[in-house]
Amino acid sequence: xxxxxxxxxxxxxxxxxxxxxxxxxxxxxxxxxxxxxxxxxxxxxxxxxxxxxxxxxxxxxxxxxxxxxxxxxxxxxxxxxxxxxxxxxxxxxxxxxxxxxxxxxxxxxxxxxxxxxxxxxxxxxxxxxxxxxxxxxxxxxxxxxxxxxxxxxxxxxxxxxxxxxxxxxxxxxxxxxxxxxxxxxxxxxxxxxxxxxxxxxxxxxxxxxxxxxxxxxxxxxxxxxxxxxxxxxxxxxxxxxxxxxxxxxxxxxxxxxxxxxxxxxxxxxxxxxxxxxxxxxxxxxxxxxxxxxxxxxxxxxxxxxxxxxxxxxxxxxxxxxx
Amino acid sequence: xxxxxxxxxxxxxxxxxxxxxxxxxxxxxxxxxxxxxxxxxxxxxxxxxxxxxxxxxxxxxxxxxxxxxxxxxxxxxxxxxxxxxxxxxxxxxxxxxxxxxxxxxxxxxxxxxxxxxxxxxxxxxxxxxxxxxxxxxxxxxxxxxxxxxxxxxxxxxxxxxxxxxxxxxxxxxxxxxxxxxxxxxxxxxxxxxxxxxxxxxxxxxxxxxxxxxxxxxxxxxxxxxxxxxxxxxxxxxxxxxxxxxxxxxxxxxxxxxxxxxxxxxxxxxxxxxxxxxxxxxxxxxxxxxxxxxxxxxxxxxxxxxxxxxxxxxxxxxxxxxx
Numbered sequence: 013x014x015x016x017x018x019x020x021x022x023x024x025x026x027x028x029x030x031x032x033x034x035x036x037x038x039x040x041x042x043x044x045x046x047x048x049x050x051x052x053x054x055x056x057x058x059x060x061x062x063x064x065x066x067x068x069x070x071x072x073x074x075x076x077x078x079x080x081x082x083x084x085x086x087x088x089x090x091x092x093x094x095x096x097x098x099x100x101x102x103x104x105x106x107x108x109x110x111x112x113x114x115x116x117x118x119x120x121x122x123x124x125x126x127x128x129x130x131x132x133x134x135x136x137x138x139x140x141x142x143x144x145x146x147x148x149x150x151x152x153x154x155x156x157x158x159x160x161x162x163x164x165x166x167x168x169x170x171x172x173x174x175x176x177x178x179x180x181x182x183x184x185x186x187x188x189x190x191x192x193x194x195x196x197x198x199x200x201x202x203x204x205x206x207x208x209x210x211x212x213x214x215x216x217x218x219x220x221x222x223x224x225x226x227x228x229x230x231x232x233x234x235x236x237x238x239x240x241x242x243x244x245x246x247x248x249x250x251x252x253x254x255x256x257x258x259x260x261x262x263x264x265x266x267x268x269x270x271x272x273x274x275x276x277x278x279x280x281x282x283x284x285x286x287x288x289x290x291x292x293x294x295x296x297x298x299x300x301x302x303x304x305x306x307x308x309x310x311x312x313x314x315x316x317x318x319x320x321x322x323x324x325x326x327x328x329x330x331x332x333x334x
Numbered sequence: 335x336x337x338x339x340x341x342x343x344x345x346x347x348x349x350x351x352x353x354x355x356x357x358x359x360x361x362x363x364x365x366x367x368x369x370x371x372x373x374x375x376x377x378x379x380x381x382x383x384x385x386x387x388x389x390x391x392x393x394x395x396x397x398x399x400x401x402x403x404x405x406x407x408x409x410x411x412x413x414x415x416x417x418x419x420x421x422x423x424x425x426x427x428x429x430x431x432x433x434x435x436x437x438x439x440x441x442x443x444x445x446x447x448x449x450x451x452x453x454x455x456x457x458x459x460x461x462x463x464x465x466x467x468x469x470x471x472x473x474x475x476x477x478x479x480x481x482x483x484x485x486x487x488x489x490x491x492x493x494x495x496x497x498x499x500x501x502x503x504x505x506x507x508x509x510x511x512x513x514x515x516x517x518x519x520x521x522x523x524x525x526x527x528x529x530x531x532x533x534x535x536x537x538x539x540x541x542x543x544x545x546x547x548x549x550x551x552x553x554x555x556x557x558x559x560x561x562x563x564x565x566x567x568x569x570x571x572x573x574x575x576x577x578x579x580x581x582x583x584x585x586x587x588x589x590x591x592x593x594x595x596x597x598x599x600x601x602x603x604x605x606x607x608x609x610x611x612x613x614x615x616x617x618x619x620x621x622x623x624x625x626x627x628x629x630x631x632x633x634x635x636x637x638x639x640x641x642x643x644x645x646x647x648x649x650x651x652x653x654x655x656x
Contacts, residue, residue: 041363046387062611065368124608282648286446289384289644291611322611326604332654
């Protein structure tokens with residue numbers, strides 16, 4: 013089995029990914045709000061990946077991996093570990109190809125995400141909400157099923173797939189000055205770097221991270237990967253650490269990493285629901301939270317924001333729990 | 335002052351309205367969900383008018399009225415009564431033209447809608463939540479301000495404006511078999527009839543109404559307008575009765591009116607938030623509720639659904655209150 017975590021994907025890989033996945037993804041709309049522009053002083057463009065059928069940009073990377081397999085490889089199915097959206101998007105892609113998908117998910121993952129995995133035909137094995145537990149349980153599942161491992165982000169097929177989002181985003185706007193996306197393991201940010209460093213190197217790439225899971229921020233400042241085992245944040249998609257491939261892109265192409273508190277994330281989430289009128293996850297609110305917190309850095313700029321996913325438990329909204 | 339309630343708008347009025355309002359409205363996207371298609375057995379297309387800047391299709395009719403005024407008429411401003419979205423959309427349009435807007439709203443209208451009226455510069459006078467009270471308070475406000483009355487639906491300028499939504503909808507889809515929209519006073523349905531009876535007379539037009547405010551349904555069956563004074567439903571945008579102009583369109587062009595219970599409306603609303611991942615009002619959920627309730631009538635058909643608005647109190651979601 014090839015070690016996928018050692019292969020750096022190229023711009024051509026991203027272009028090939030886009031052709032491969034087009035029948036399986038949506039070209040999601042870019043939305044604007046005059047009110048949010050007034051509030052921030054920037055001109056904001058929101059790429060609504062929450063409108064993908066399975067509700068997240070991760071359908072891009074997952075579809076690229078699944079539909080890039082040979083028939084022989086595909087027969088054994090795929091497997092992964094994920095806090096949620098990669099699990100359900102990989103299940104969705106595997107379901108479209110008609111192959112098995114085994115996923116390891118923390119028992120604390122949102123119910124909406126677990127339900128979706130099962131709806132798409134995926135099989136869940138639960139683990140504790142820590143990197144240690146996740147990796148141990150996954151090793152057992154992979155050995156038992158023999159499926160192709162599609163890492164949620166430290167995989168060139170996945171990063172090339174995520175990069176297709178920025179390609180569409182640039183086609184849908186008349187140029188941008190900055191692009192802001194949330195950072196957890198760094199898959200979306202790496203895909204963004206991959207695409208923009210060739211297509212539009214003038215665009216600054218800003219990663220947005222919860223203060224309470226700021227390992228990427230600390231890695232960026234320290235110049236090497238720092239990984240926390242079990243950070244706690246409402247932005248459930250952003251708890252995982254950087255890995256070699258994503259660190260390559262983050263350390264070479266990201267202009268800055270900015271952080272926001274839990275309350276700032278919740279406030280930004282509610283503002284987006286109210287004024288853009290879209291359902292999105294806490295993780296997707298981190299970019300607007302850092303823009304509102306650092307207005308001077310974005311004022312007067314054309315800023316792209318990647319709305320990464322929309323799979324939330326509607327019965328457990330963060331501003332109702334308070 | 336002309337009596338606007340006696341003038342039936344024409345297809346040409348609708349075309350002129352579209353040219354007039356284009357700089358002030360969005361060409362909202364049409365969304366689909368494979369899951370909702372599976373669930374209903376129909377092919378559903380959702381026109382997302384909740385994504386208008388002020389959050390509702392009523393910005394079309396309001397903008398057509400405001401920007402169609404002569405400079406002399408405009409000077410005195412506009413006034414209206416409304417359960418919410420017409421009030422805030424008229425305020426929005428008046429704000430863009432820089433003229434005063436006075437609105438009478440029931441004191442029970444959602445806080446989100448009252449806040450938006452004030453944000454756009456409108457002035458609110460509150461009334462009791464009944465047609466009787468609304469009309470009495472409004473007569474006083476109109477006499478005092480002298481503004482041009484823009485009725486929320488019984489006005490040819492408003493109906494011609496709302497009709498532009500169906501024009502875009504037909505341009506954005508490859509033909510439809512049926513179109514379903516909520517019915518309260520009948521403004522959106524009348525605009526839909528106005529446009530489709532010329533542009534696409536083969537499309538069946540279905541109105542969807544809450545069982546608890548089913549005056550349009552009973553009017554349709556009886557063959558004359560039946561008006562309730564103060565019906566109670568979670569679909570706060572649909573409590574008002576038909577009037578002469580909207581009855582003209584409903585009685586001549588609507589194929590059927592279907593109703594749904596409060597629980598069916600709430601269930602359809604939650605399903606839409608979950609699978610389309612959009613924030614929309616209870617009123618907009620009535621079409622999906624009647625489709626789910628009458629699957630055989632829609633199965634195998636290409637069905638357009640107008641998502642009329644997205645101004646909800648995020649702190650008071652109906653499934654949390656239960």
